[in-house]
Amino acid sequence: MKLEILTDIAMLLFPRCCTVCGRKLLKGEELICTPCQRQLPKTTFSPTALNPMLQRFIGSPAVRHATSYIYYERQNAYSRLITEAKYGDRPDIIRRLARMAADELLPSGFFNAIDVILPVPLSARRKRHRGYNQSEWIARGISNVTGLPVDVGCLIRRKDNKTQTTMNRDERWQNVQGIFALRHPESLAGKTILLVDDVTTTGATLMSCIDTLSHAVPDIQISLFTLACTRKE
Ligand SMILES: [Zn+2]
Numbered sequence: 001m002k003l004e005i006l007t008d009i010a011m012l013l014f015p016r017c018c019t020v021c022g023r024k025l026l027k028g029e030e031l032i033c034t035p036c037q038r039q040l041p042k043t044t045f046s047p048t049a050l051n052p053m054l055q056r057f058i059g060s061p062a063v064r065h066a067t068s069y070i071y072y073e074r075q076n077a078y079s080r081l082i083t084e085a086k087y088g089d090r091p092d093i094i095r096r097l098a099r100m101a102a103d104e105l106l107p108s109g110f111f112n113a114i115d116v117i118l119p120v121p122l123s124a125r126r127k128r129h130r131g132y133n134q135s136e137w138i139a140r141g142i143s144n145v146t147g148l149p150v151d152v153g154c155l156i157r158r159k160d161n162k163t164q165t166t167m168n169r170d171e172r173w174q175n176v177q178g179i180f181a182l183r184h185p186e187s188l189a190g191k192t193i194l195l196v197d198d199v200t201t202t203g204a205t206l207m208s209c210i211d212t213l214s215h216a217v218p219d220i221q222i223s224l225f226t227l228a229c230t231r232k233e
Pocket of ligand 1: 018019020021022023032033034035036037
């Protein structure tokens with residue numbers, strides 16, 4: 001009871017706001033207010049079928065399944081969930097979204113054959129600068145729900161690529177060539193991994209990871225999950 005009163009006082013003194021619309025959150029609401037939560041722009045992709053996310057990677061035989069939780073549109077207020085999480089020092093947003101997504105994906109069997117989750121790595125320099133890797137927080141959110149282990153040491157980013165936000169499709173593909181490498185690739189032999197990232201646009205970054213993984217570990221199987229994806233390439 002005492003704790004509840006303290007929580008109420010804290011809420012009065014430091015009101016928390018909805019990340020999407022900015023409205024003050026009510027008791028029991030976390031991160032997003034109830035109306036915004038209801039209108040979350042979910043992709044509703046069938047996670048184990050040939051959906052628009054999997055279609056981006058159809059040329060890669062190692063890829064089994066792929067899905068994405070919400071649509072990302074730069075002008076849409078919901079994109080704040082991703083940008084705040086990535087650049088606003090709010091990794092808690094991303095972990096919570098990942099938990100919500102994992103809860104909804106669980107009954108589909110999407111996670112059934114997965115052995116380990118691999119987040120798309122940041123370079124050591126960029127991770128130091130930002131203080132965290134948002135993909136790691138997505139992986140941890142999924143792990144909280146599924147109990148699957150997370151490996152952050154195997155897949156590494158050898159060099160920084162330039163930020164891709166203003167690049168066209170061809171420039172993005174060139175920008176990510178050969179930037180990833182594997183430590184102890186034998187530890188992944190015969191495994192099914194879940195590769196996770198925050199946003200898919202062209203799929204160039206994930207494709208570069210997939211190339212690195214499937215060259216070094218020929219019998220690897222890969223599923224893909226991103227919190228958000230754009231509607232088209
Ligand atoms: Zn709201």
